[in-house]
Amino acid sequence: MNYEIKDCIDAGTEYCPCHLAETGDCLLCSHLQGKNFCDCTNWKGVCIYQEYAWNGNHAKQLRKVSLCKILKKEELTKNVVCYTINARHKLVQELSHPGSFVFARNPKSNGYFDAPISVMDTDVNENIIKLVIESKGIKTKTIDMLKENDNIAIRGPYWNGVLGLKNIYQSKDRTSLLIARGIGMAPMIPVMKKLYSNGNKIIAVIDKSSFKDIFIKEQLNLCDATLIECNVLESNGTLSNELKDIIKKYEKDVNLIYCAGPDIFISNILNETNDNIKIACCNNARMCCGEGICGTCSTRYDGDVVKRLCKLQIDPKFIFKDRRSL
Structure with missing residues (x-):
């Protein structure tokens, strides 16, 4: 896939339409973006504009x-x-x-x-x-x-703590490579359980970072995961040679690589892997309200494009593409 598919994690739920609809900032509905035609993306079986009208032209309740x-x-x-x-x-x-x-x-x-x-x-x-x-x-x-x-x-x-959710749900009956560093071990567990329930063999590469021990060993055993301990990042932010060798060893056989760690780690994983491999990763956007209102999670891209990453569900390959650093 070489084009960006955008989705909203809340679309079709009891929390949709949200307050973004009231200001013309809905992620999916063209009418609620102020346009005069219907051009919804990623149809969820529910008309967001109709739901907005039925709710008296107001947003649904907050969490x-x-x-x-x-x-x-x-x-x-x-x-x-x-x-x-x-x-x-x-x-x-x-x-x-x-x-x-x-x-x-x-x-x-x-x-x-x-x-x-x-x-x-x-x-x-x-x-x-x-x-x-x-x-x-x-x-x-x-x-x-x-x-x-x-x-x-x-x-x-x-629900938007992981980007690339479609890649996780579509990965079945093969081998999945999961890489986590430090506290990233915790959000990796639900991903691992889903992949395991889909018939995948789990290979977990864990970097304890500053922790004394791997605190998810019980969950790894329940999913019959193959555990590989290694340092995944060098002090300058580049991937370790040990991790590069592991990726090269398994990338021809895996249907998915999931990574949980800092943005520089995820970016380097993306640069290291083959474009044909499906990727999922933790969402490192700064969260404050979780509803797309405060703007803390907003990330700016070339062309004055703003992505609200607390709600926007995209393939990780587009997280850093054309992203502005200033």
Whole structure:
């Protein structure tokens, strides 16, 4: 595929149309972009313009905040904690997909403290979600003050934590190569489970980075994954020779390469791989509201093109193409 296909992660859901429709900024609907003709892209079986009209020319409701109980707080390594949280059944169901994430905060803090956190795992039978949080800034440090049996404020569901979701769902009955660095191990789990359920053999390349241990070994064993430990990045941001050799070894046999790490890592993976290989990656856009309103996730490209990456679902091969650095 050598052309960009854009999609909106919320299109066709109960949260569509969103507030972008009210200002002519809808990602998909040509009418709600101010045009005089119907030219919807990626038809979801629901007319966004009609939904907008039926809702009195207003946006649908925003995601709600739920108070959820912390059942278990487990320290995985220094400053890295796994929270086992009891949540509403519907919310747990909606978060049981690759790319799901929530905004979490200490209930004693206001909305400015919302921190976007990827969902590592869910259990729809027990109504449980698991979040792995690394305490680094003021938002995550205030969450770390919470203890077992305390409530945690959760806003969601959100689904655009992974770019290239179509590539994940279409990859079946072969071998998939998953590469993760540091805290990127956590959002890799739902991707791995989906690929494994699609009949794929999993090869997981893990860089512990500053962590003492690989905290997802149990999940790797459940998916019968082949684990390869290696340093994936050099100090100057280039890929390590060890990782390059691994990619060369497997790229002819894999149907997908998924990578979770910083943007420079993802960009170098894209440059290293064959154009014919399907790619998926974590979404490293800066998230603040998650609704496309605040503009924090907005990334600018040549031609004054603005992409709201909290909602825009695209192939990773187009994340850095024509992207402006100023």
